[in-house]
Each structure stands twice: as C-alpha cells, then as structure tokens.
Amino acid sequence: MERTTLDGTWTVEAVRGPAAADAATTPIEAVVPGVVHTDLLRAGLIPDPFDGDNEAATQWIGDTVWRWRRTFDWHAPAAERHDLVADGLDTLATIELNGIVVATTANQHRSYRFPVGHLLREGTNELVVTFDAPVPAAERLSELHGGELPHVNHHPYNALRKNASNFGWDWGIDVATSGIWKSIGIESWSGARIASVRPLVDIDGTDGVLTAHVDVELAGSGSRFTQAIGSAPVTAAGGADTAGLEARVTLAPHRASAASAVTGTEPPVGAGAVGVSVVGGTTAVGSRRVADGSATVRLVVPEVAVWWPRGEGDQPLYDVRVEVGDDVWTGRVGFRTVTLxxxxxxxxxxxxxxxxxxxxxxxxxxxxxxxxxxxxxxxxxxxxxxxxxxxxxxxxxxxxxxxxxxxxxxxxxxxxxxxxxxxxxxxxxxxxxxxxxxxxxxxxxxxxxxxxxxxxxxxxxxxxxxxxxxxxxxxxxxxxxxxxxxxxxxxxxxxxxxxxxxxxxxxxxxxxxxxxxxxxxxxxxxxxxxxxxxxxxxxxxxxxxxxxxxxxxxxxxxxPPAWSTLTAVVHDEPLDPDGHEMLVHQKADQGNRKLADGMRGHLPEPTSIEDWHFAAQLNQAHAxxxxxxxxxxxxxxxxxxxxxxxxxxxPVVSWALVDHAGIRKPVWYAVRQAYQPVLVTVQPGASASSVLDVVVVNASGAAVEGQVEVARMSFDGTVLASGSFPVTVGAADAARVALPASLAVPGDPASEVLVVTGTLGRTVYDFAEVIDQALESAPFTTAVEPTTDGARVTVTATSYARDVSLLPDRVDAAARVDDGLVSLLPGESVTFTVTAAPGIDTGALTTREVLRHAGSLLR
Structure with missing residues (x-):
C-alpha cells in the first residue's frame, strides 16, 4: 500500500451565497485538513467569530457554497488500484478529478473511498471539492420529510449527518463549517487490501481471548464504490481470487522487548477459527485462510494481563498486527469484560x-x-x-x-x-x-x-x-x-x-x-x-x-468562565452581566435570569461585576x-x-468545569472533592431520630475502615461539642453514622460549622447559607513566596474562611493554580502553587479580586 497525500496547501473560494461572500470569491490559500472559517481567519477576511458579537457578522459563511481546489503531480506507482480516500468531508460534497465528477457525499461522520485510476493522468492533475452551504441545505433537506422535524435550537441540524452542535447549542457558537476536515489522499495497491479489522476481546478464566475479524477487498473486485467499513466485504465473483490468501494475526504485549513467537496450525477452510495458546508475555501468532472476503482468527493467551478502569488496577495493552498479502493493519487492545x-x-x-x-x-x-x-x-x-x-x-x-x-x-x-x-x-x-x-x-x-x-x-x-x-x-x-x-x-x-x-x-x-x-x-x-x-x-x-x-x-x-477568558472576548463598557456582548456569550435560554435565581437565598446579590463573576462561579460550585x-x-x-x-x-458562560482556555473553574475543585474515591459527606438523617448523618462512601474495589472525628465549632475555632466513631465501609458501598443532637444541632447556625476529620477524609459542613453566615471579610493572613515559575501563596486562617480560592488569571491570563475552594478553620493553612511566566506581579495575588472567599461577597 502506497499513499500519496493530498494534505497541505489548497485554495478555497466562495462560489455562491450571500452578498458578504463576494469578498471571498477570489481564491485564497487553504490548509487541509481544515475548515473554511480558519482559512478566512488566516487570510484576514473575517474577524474572529469568537470575539465580541462577531458571531452574527460571520453567519454568511454557513450560507455560502465553498470550493476547494488543488493541482498535484501524478506518476502512477506500479499498482492495480488507485483509490481516492477521504477520511472526513464536512459535509455535502461534490468531488471532481480532472473535470469528472467522482462522487457526491453527504456525511461528516464517515470516510469515503473511490477508485480513480481511470481518471488519473501522468503529470498534472486537478482535484476540486465543492461543499453545499450547510445552513440552507439543512433547511432544504428538512422539507423532504414534510417539513422540519422537532429539534432544539434554531437550525434543523437533524436533516443531515453533520456535527449537530456546529449549528450552535445552548453553550455553543453557531459556526456552521465546511471543509476537508480530515486527511485526504490516493492509496495505490494491488492484490488484496485490509478493509477493516475488529479485534474483539474476552476473558475466559485466566485466559485472554482475542477474536480478530478481518475484512478484505480485492483489487480486481470491479466495484466502483467501496462499501462502508464494517459492512459485508467486497470480493471478486465466487471468491476465486482469494485462493491461497491468508490473514495473519500477531499479538504481543505493548512495547514488549524480546518475545518468542508461537505459530498456530491452520485447519481447512470452514473448520472454524484458529486457536493458539501461548505463555503470557510471549507473542501469539495465528492465521486463517481468507474466504468470501473475510477471515476470523482466534488467539488464546493464558494468564493474560487484565485491563482495569482507573483506580481499580493497571491498564496493560497488547499490540495487534494483521497482515494480508502486502497490506498491514496495526492496533492495540486491552483484555477485559464489561456488562451493564x-x-x-x-x-x-x-x-x-x-x-x-x-x-x-x-x-x-x-x-x-x-x-x-x-x-x-x-x-x-x-x-x-x-x-x-x-x-x-x-x-x-x-x-x-x-x-x-x-x-x-x-x-x-x-x-x-x-x-x-x-x-x-x-x-x-x-x-x-x-x-x-x-x-x-x-x-x-x-x-x-x-x-x-x-x-x-x-x-x-x-x-x-x-x-x-x-x-x-x-x-x-x-x-x-x-x-x-x-x-x-x-x-x-x-x-x-x-x-x-x-x-x-x-x-x-x-x-x-x-x-x-x-x-x-x-x-x-x-x-x-x-x-x-x-x-x-x-x-x-x-x-x-x-x-x-x-x-x-x-x-x-x-x-461563567475565568475572568481572563471572559474579558478577552466580551468588551461591553461598562462590563455588565446583561451587556450586549455578554449575552452573545450566554447561549442558554434566560441563562442570566437562571443564574440570578440560582443565587437567591444562597449568596448576597452582587453589587459589582467582579462580585457577580465570583458569586456565579461559587454558586455553580456549591450547586x-x-x-x-x-x-x-x-x-x-x-x-x-x-x-x-x-x-x-x-469562550462562553456555561455548565463546563474547565473553560475554553483550559482554566479550571471553582466548580472543578468542587467536583474533585465530591469525586474522591472515599468521600466523607454530611447529609440529612436517614432515620426519624437523626438530624444529620455522616456518610462515608467507598467507590473502590476493597473495603475501608477508619475513625471519624466530628466537632461542632464556632468560627473562632472553639470546639463546642465533639465525638469519635469507628466506620467500616464495604467495596462499592456506603456507611452512615447518625450524629447525636449535641453535634447535629447548632446553637447559632450563623457562626458555627461541623468539621469531620479522621483517617477516611475531611469535610466542613455549613449550618447556614453564605448570605446568613457571620463570615469575616478578612479571615486570614497571607504570605507570598516568588518561585522560578510563579509563586507560592500561603493563606492562614484567623477565623473561619469559607471557600478560599485564588484566581491568578486575573493577574496573568496564562497563570494556573493547583488548588481551590478550600475551607479553613482558625490556625489552618493552605499553600497555593501558582505557575506563571516570569515577572508575574506576585503582590497582586493577594488582592481582593484575586484571592477570593465566600465572606468577600458579604457587605
């Protein structure tokens, strides 16, 4: 198999569309793989659709027919077949080679292969791919089914096989793209080609079982359009050309050094799959004669190394190599079973x-x-x-x-x-x-x-x-x-x-x-x-x-996303939650009203854009x-x-844990805490006699046991009541400890918390919402130590400090921090490690807008 890549430099031009497309009728340089938006951006013909309200100003792109074109030199290798292979076309494409239509396509989610040897010529060739305008095409195609079928959002994306969210979503920008979005090239081959491989795994006792299903296409099949991967393979009439053709499968531990090969014996055609038993850690090899365009090879590996989910064990992988004639397919598998x-x-x-x-x-x-x-x-x-x-x-x-x-x-x-x-x-x-x-x-x-x-x-x-x-x-x-x-x-x-x-x-x-x-x-x-x-x-x-x-x-x-992510694209003056550009970057129906409603009763109403930003982030984390x-x-x-x-x-106000710039929002730290494999949480009592329970949840595959220490404390650190309880929790289970009233019932909810510590974890339970708490506006001291790649900021509580969070991107958009949403009792400390470019203003890291906590929202 020899591949001539057609990736790289093409041209793209507008063929038909709105008046705004007139600016793009002159061909410009395009990069393949790519989409038209990135080509237009690179050429300076459009403003960044992500910025400000440019989304509306660039809607014409999705209403325009676009044409990609390139010439290439062709000197035919010695091969029986030459196939044009397009791994991804977005979406309704007409492909022409040297002025002849090769095919039309209608699906972004699949690949295509077309024999083109009869169209190629020695020397210069021209390939042209024209994409129908996706937005009007979706509207037109929806009418073929008697009018638009139900869908969310504003375009009938369900009428064609294209990335639905590319038409906009309640978190997504509407940038309906066109383009050759994956690799494209010409594959030249003779004899047989591996059309697909499905290496399915199972475990039988301690043995690993690999069943490799191999589909083969023959160069002389005479098929003009190759069938879809995974469908019945294309073969010559009667399968006569498969005589003597074998599928050989090799299995070896991934990146194994030396390993001995054990080759299986081939039974007669039709006698079933080949089984090869080898010692774990060696290479297993089996073969099967190809019949009717397919072969199934079965390998058995005793004492196989089992693949486990994260936290349950290791993830050993095995390399799979399939050979049919001169063609080779490689992949990896892991041996495991799964049921629901x-x-x-x-x-x-x-x-x-x-x-x-x-x-x-x-x-x-x-x-x-x-x-x-x-x-x-x-x-x-x-x-x-x-x-x-x-x-x-x-x-x-x-x-x-x-x-x-x-x-x-x-x-x-x-x-x-x-x-x-x-x-x-x-x-x-x-x-x-x-x-x-x-x-x-x-x-x-x-x-x-x-x-x-x-x-x-x-x-x-x-x-x-x-x-x-x-x-x-x-x-x-x-x-x-x-x-x-x-x-x-x-x-x-x-x-x-x-x-x-x-x-x-x-x-x-x-x-x-x-x-x-x-x-x-x-x-x-x-x-x-x-x-x-x-x-x-x-x-x-x-x-x-x-x-x-x-x-x-x-x-x-x-x-909302991080402050730097938001303000890089929202330029309202003054900055306001309901500003024009802010609302462009809020796609949810009545999203800002729901943000405000969601804070009500939990947090004080913000009086500045800075407080709105942190309050909305904090409320997301709490929820x-x-x-x-x-x-x-x-x-x-x-x-x-x-x-x-x-x-x-x-960059958008959304439900995301990590924003588009890669900055972890406060909610990410809340999720990290709540997803601990062993979680300690305080919940309403499960029985009539219990007000609050401590629940220990064990997501691991083994039982855990330990001591739970519980203290009801005032914000100044005074212990008002305490208790200690042994807990044993089975694998994938939870255990509850009903707390006595001395711990579960506060004397003053506004100024007390419940602190749970011990060998199984730590949590702080607030008896009241932030809006009702007597939190101090300055409940800690700080110390900053510059480092070669940023700084360390140590915060030491002098009173209860709830949800302490450092937002270093407000000082440097490239800065990142390792921790967040930390609640401290008097005398406790946390050190935030900030990674940033040299020269970051370390003094700014402890200002009110950068070092936030729940109490900073109270006036």
Missing amino acids: DTAADAGGAPFLLRVNDRPVMVRGANWIPDHAYLTEMTPERYADRIQDAIDANMNLLRVWGGGIYESDDLYDRCDELGVLVWQDFLFACAAYAEEPRLRDEVEPEVREAVTRLSPHPSLVVWNGNNENLVAYAEWGWRASLVGRTWGNGYYRDLFPAVVAELDPTRPYTPGSPFSFDEYLTPNDERNGSVHIWDVWNRLDYRAYADWQPRFVAEFGFQG IRFGMEWFRSRTPDNTGMVVWQLNDDW
Missing part, C-alpha cells in the same frame, strides 16, 4: 456497570467537542482535557451525541490511563427521519464507527441517542409528528443489530435517559438512567435532594457539589453520575 446490569430489583432497575465482574461506581463527566473548529484539536489538547478529568477523580467520559465520533487521540489516551468511555451514537435532542434519504447514510456511518472504535478497551457502553426518547414521551413530539418517522427504528432496531453483529462484547442502551421498561417514562428516577434539568431550569439546587436516582447521566449548573454528594450518599442504590459538562468549545 439493568435487571429489575425491589427498587426498580439499576444501571450498574461491571468491568471484569467488578461493579464500577461511575464518577464521570459529559464530553462535548473541545473546539468549535474541529481541526484545531490537537493530541496535546485532548491530553490536557483528559488530565483535567483524571485530576478531578473521574473514571468515565461520556462522548455526547450532539458532537462527533472523536479522534483516536481521545480513545488512545483513555486506553492508556484507564478512563472509561461511554459513546453515544450521534443523535441528540431531535427527531430524525428514517426514510432511505437519511437511513442510507446512517447505517454505513454507525457500522464504520463501531468497527473503528471496537479495539479500544476504554469504550464500555454504546448509547443510541441523547434525550430523543424522553422528548417523544414528554416534550410533546408525539402530537407534532403526526405519524412521521422520528428515529425510533434506529435506536430499537438498527443500532442494537449493528452492535450485536459487529461488537457483541459491549452493552448497548437505546438512549439516555432510559428506564429499560416500555411502560415507564424514559426519565423515571427509580429505573435506569436519568437526566436532571428541573434544577437549573426552574428549581433551587437543593431540589437535587428530592431525587432518588439509580444513575444520573446528565445534571449541571451554569457559571454541583450539593447534588453530587447527595447522589453519592445513596450508594449502592445509586451507581454513579456523569456531570454536565467537562469542557467548552469556545
């Missing part, structure tokens, strides 16, 4: 993930595309966001259905670090037509996605859609659809059939939320998974405690921590949660 228990029990139906038969208490976050321009994502950016998840004690990321099937950079990193992945199919918050016009794109898309992602041990759940089932049941869709198809056939028939065929090693759930019972609403709290959005939308965050969910797949609360600790205190009835959302795709 949703069987009815006395309380309803659980949503319990088990890996290697061990229950996993999920501590996760929802993942959205990390940049509105997908081609701006880099391996380093993926690594940073995944590290944000790991540092916050997470063990799962849910790749949400309104985005994309992510780059292997994400899944590879999760494989290596033990972060589980829940993968949605890309259907979100909308009804989708099931007629051939769309279904003919959906099936090859999902087959390719399942095939491509099947090697990754981190991937543990396939999910049919996001909120479409609950929307049909509860959002009024049924009446508005008047009998039209809406996607149910995908979620109940097509997707489970594809998963059963291509990847039966993983569980499938039809949707999120889902109750696993046809006679229940999909969002029933006692069955399966739920999404909780009445909190944030209309209820105080303490209403989280009204829920008793088995598993929470979405819940969240908004807060999420309250909900998370409540849900976790219900372990094992509750088996986990996936907070909305980890990241942002542009």
